[in-house]
Amino acid sequence: MSKTATLEFDGKKYEFPVTVGTEDEIGVDIKKLRGEAGIITLDPGFKNTGSCESAITFLDGEKGILRYRGYAIEDLAEKADFLEVAYLLIFGELPNKQQLEKFTNDIKEQSHVDEEMKKILDGFPKSAHPMGVLSSLTSALIAFNPSSVDVSSEDDMYKAIVKILGKFPVLAAWTLRKKNSLPLNYGDEDLGYVENLHKMMFEKPNKTYNVDKAVIDALDKLLILHADHEQNCSTSTVRMVGSSHAGLFASLSAGISALWGPLHGGANQAVIEMLEGIKEDGGDTHKFMQKAKDKEDPFRLMGFGHRVYKNFDPRAKIIKKSADEVLGQLGVEDPVLDIAKGLEKEALEDDYFVKRKLYPNVDFYSGIIYRALGIPVDMFTVMFALGRLPGWIAQWREMRLRKEPIGRPRQIYIGENHRDFKPLGSR
Ligand code: CMC
Numbered sequence: 230m231s232k233t234a235t236l237e238f239d240g241k242k243y244e245f246p247v248t249v250g251t252e253d254e255i256g257v258d259i260k261k262l263r264g265e266a267g268i269i270t271l272d273p274g275f276k277n278t279g280s281c282e283s284a285i286t287f288l289d290g291e292k293g294i295l296r297y298r299g300y301a302i303e304d305l306a307e308k309a310d311f312l313e314v315a316y317l318l319i320f321g322e323l324p325n326k327q328q329l330e331k332f333t334n335d336i337k338e339q340s341h342v343d344e345e346m347k348k349i350l351d352g353f354p355k356s357a358h359p360m361g362v363l364s365s366l367t368s369a370l371i372a373f374n375p376s377s378v379d380v381s382s383e384d385d386m387y388k389a390i391v392k393i394l395g396k397f398p399v400l401a402a403w404t405l406r407k408k409n410s411l412p413l414n415y416g417d418e419d420l421g422y423v424e425n426l427h428k429m430m431f432e433k434p435n436k437t438y439n440v441d442k443a444v445i446d447a448l449d450k451l452l453i454l455h456a457d458h459e460q461n462c463s464t465s466t467v468r469m470v471g472s473s474h475a476g477l478f479a480s481l482s483a484g485i486s487a488l489w490g491p492l493h494g495g496a497n498q499a500v501i502e503m504l505e506g507i508k509e510d511g512g513d514t515h516k517f518m519q520k521a522k523d524k525e526d527p528f529r530l531m532g533f534g535h536r537v538y539k540n541f542d543p544r545a546k547i548i549k550k551s552a553d554e555v556l557g558q559l560g561v562e563d564p565v566l567d568i569a570k571g572l573e574k575e576a577l578e579d580d581y582f583v584k585r586k587l588y589p590n591v592d593f594y595s596g597i598i599y600r601a602l603g604i605p606v607d608m609f610t611v612m613f614a615l616g617r618l619p620g621w622i623a624q625w626r627e628m629r630l631r632k633e634p635i636g637r638p639r640q641i642y643i644g645e646n647h648r649d650f651k652p653l654g655s656r
Contacts, residue, residue, distance in 0.1 A: 231246065231247070232246075232247040232249070232255075233245060233246055233247055234247050234257040236262070236266070238266055238268060241266070243262070243265055243266050245257050245258055245259055245261070245262065246258045248282065250282070252287055252289070256279045263639070269639045269641070271641055275460075275465070276536070279460075280460055280465060280468070280636070281460065281468065281628065281631075281633060282631075283459060283460070283624070283627060284298070284321070284627070285297070285298060285318060285457060285459070285620070285623050285624060285627060286298075286318075286457045286458060286459040286620070287299070287459075288458065288459055288537060288538075290535070290537035290538045290539050290540065291539055291540055292540060293538065293540045293541045293542065293543050293546075294543065295458075295543050295544065297314065297317055297318055297456065297457055298317050298318065298321055298322070300317065300323075302453075302454065302543055302544065302547070303543065303547065305317075305453055306450050306453050306454055306547050309323070309453065310421070310422075310423075310449055310453075311422060311423055311449050311452045311453055311456070311616075312329065312332065312333055312336070312421075312422050313329060314453045314456050314619065315394065315456065315618075315619035315622075316328065316329065316332050318456055318457050318619045318620055318622075318623040319390060319619055319622055319623045319626060332391070333422070335387075335391040335395075336391050336394045336395045336422070337395065337418045338391070338395065339391050339392045339394070339395030339396060340395040340396065340398070340399060340415070340416050340418065340425070341395075341396070341399065341415055342370065342373070342396050342399050342400065343373040345373065346366065346369060346370070346373065346400075347403075347413055349365070349366065349369050350362070350366065350403055350404075350407055350413070351407075353365075353407065355407065355408055355410070358489075358607060359401075359404045359405065359408065359607055359608050359610075359611045360485060360486070360488070360489040360495070360610050360611060360614070361489070362404045362407075363400060363401060363404050363485055363611055363614060364482045364483075364485040364486045364489070365482075366400045366403075366404070367393075367397070367400065367478055367481050367482040367485060368478065368479060368482035370393070370396060370400075370478050371476065371478045371479060374389075374392060374478070376388075377389035377392055377393075377476065377477060377478060378476040378477075378478070378479075379474050379475070379476045380476070380477065381629060383630070386477075386626055386629070386630075389477045389478075390477070390622050390626070393477065393478060393481065393618070393622065394618065394619070394622070397615065397618055398416070398422070398425065398426040398429060398615065399415065399416070399429060401426070401430070401611050401614070401615055402414075402416075402426065402429035402430045403429075404608075404611060405430050405605070405608055405611075406429075406430070408605070411433070411434065412434055414429060414432060415429070416428060416429045421445075423445050423448050423449045423452065424440065424445045426448075426615065427440055427444065427445060427448060428440070430604075431603065441558075441559065443555060443558040443559060444555075444559070444602050447551060447554075447555045447598055447602060448602060448612075450547070450551060451548070451551075451595060451598060451599070451612065451616060452612075452615060452616035453616070454544045454547060454548060454591060454595075454616070455544075455591065455595075455612075455613050455616030455617050455620075456616050456617065456619050456620050457617070457619070457620025457623060457624070458617075458620065460624075461493065461536075462487050462488075462490070462492075462493045463484040463485070463487035463488040463493060463494065463617065463621065464484065464617075464620060464621060464624050465487075466480075466483050466484050466486075466487035467480045467481060467483065467484035467621045467624060467625050468480075468624055468625065468628045468633075468636065469483075469636040470483040470484075471625045471628055471629065472628060472633055472634065472635045472636040473635050473636075477622070477625055480621070480625050481618070481621055481622075481625075484614075484617075484621045485614050488610060488613060488614055488617065489610060491531065494592075494610045494613040494614065494617070495610050496531050496532055496590070496592040497532075497592040497595050497596045497599070497609040497610060497612075497613060498596065498606055498607060498609045498610055499531040499532075499592075500531045500532035500569075500592050500593055500595075500596050501565065501596035501597070501599075501600060501606055501609070502531075502606065503517075503530075503531045503532075504565040504568050504569055504572075504596075504597075505565060507565075507568050507572075508564060508565055508568055512568060514568060514571045514572045514575055515575065517530070517572070518530070518572070518575050518576065518579060521533075521581075522579075522581045530572065530576065530582075530587075531592070532569075532589055532590055532592045532593030532594075533576060533582070533587045533588065533589055533590065533593065534585070534587040534588075534590065535588070535590045538588060538590065539586040540586070540588070541588045541589075542588060542589065542590045542591055544590075544591040545588070545589045545590055545591055545593055545594060548591060548593075548594040548595050548598065549589070549593075549594045551594075551598060552566060552594045552597050552598050552601075553566075555598050555601055555602070556597070556598075556601050559601055559602075561601040563597055563600065563601060565597060566597050569593065569594060569597060573589050573593070576589075592613075595609070595612075595613075596609050599612055
């Protein structure tokens with residue numbers, strides 16, 4: 230028997246169907262609420278609103294579970310590589326050998342951008358934040374690839390998807406190279422996706438490129454851990470923009486902007502800046518804990534807390550372990566790692582944090598690894614975007630294939646009631 234939920238308002242009862250997900254999550258389908266009862270639901274920040282049904286990522290914030298298409302994040306981070314995970318997220322199954330080979334080759338075919346794009350990059354000052362540059366360049370790609378704009382057949386979607394997966398690392402690498410005054414280069418199709426990205430970012434014109442395998446493995450793992458996280462701020466943005474049929478690249482460009490903010494992906498930059506600040510201030514973690522708890526003080530412990538995880542963030546667990554390993558393998562000693570561990574220990578024992586279920590999130594330790602890998606601080610969120618790209622694509626594709634309607638929330642108006650217009654002279 231299908232379940233229903235009953236709402237009572239103004240002495241009348243209304244019944245609404247209930248949707249149960251494959252993990253027994255329950256959603257009350259209130260599509261007809263306004264039509265039948267003349268009322269809407271109010272939920273700023275969408276803290277309790279399901280915007281869609283999705284078969285891509287499952288997370289249970291209470292139990293600290295994260296799965297892509299049913300596979301545990303722990304297994305994927307350990308056993309798969311980034312392109313396999315990208316394929317899994319986008320198309321729903323892990324690829325077999327032939328599928329992976331085709332996917333990889335199709336992406337390689339597209340791993341260049343129009344030379345004219347260099348002129349656009351050239352217009353940015355060196356001081357521009359890489360996230361702003363990346364968002365603009367992603368949007369600019371539309372002009373050079375008009376056939377990828379509003380695609381709806383699966384075949385055209387596939388072409389647009391491999392295009393952006395091929396071109397995005399070039400744009401990210403160029404963003405860094407411009408900052409570092411290095412010539413703009415292209416990748417090497419003999420290399421794997423992540424190594425190629427690394428080479429494009431760091432190759433010097435006067436040196437043979439060489440990289441430690443530990444660096445590529447760590448980067449691959451970080452990208453996998455960031456690859457999707459269901460309906461977060463940037464992903465919801467991608468789905469929202471895509472719902473107007475604005476096209477994949479425009480939707481992604483908007484997603485990059487959403488990710489930039491310090492409460493979302495920008496937290497990885499904010500964390501390292503905070504840890505550095507604590508170090509420079511003498512390393513007194515207790516003082517900063519007090520600041521984080523003081524409601525009069527705008528300071529928040531960056532890298533702590535999560536809208537959904539109310540137990541622990543499984544990605545943070547993997548990254549913390551990885552931070553220790555990577556720094557050990559590369560022989561890097563970073564005093565902020567000790568500060569981070571000290572802060573975590575204090576927070577986990579502190580009443581304020583325990584009561585509010587605030588735990589380290591994915592961004593608490595990721596910056597420490599990025600820094601050990603030689604990635605500049607203001608590129609951290611770009612690394613997040615590179616990882617999140619397949620998730621955004623998968624969510625956009627799902628939204629279009631399910632023919633979801635345009636996203637258009639309602640509101641409760643709290644402004645002035647009707648007023649008579651006052652001419653300028655009498656105001
Ligand atoms: N430091 C101090 N207090 C905090 C923190 C923090 N980092 N996070 C939440 N709180 C407090 C908050 O003040 C509130 O207290 P009270 O109930 O007394 O008013 C309570 O905890 C609930 O916080 P909230 O802001 O209502 O929770 P939210 O779900 O709206 O926000 C969050 C989630 C991630 C934006 C928030 O925890 C935060 O700002 N964290 C720091 C930024 C950060 O690390 N962001 C990265 C998130 S993970 C990467 C990603 O996917 O984006």
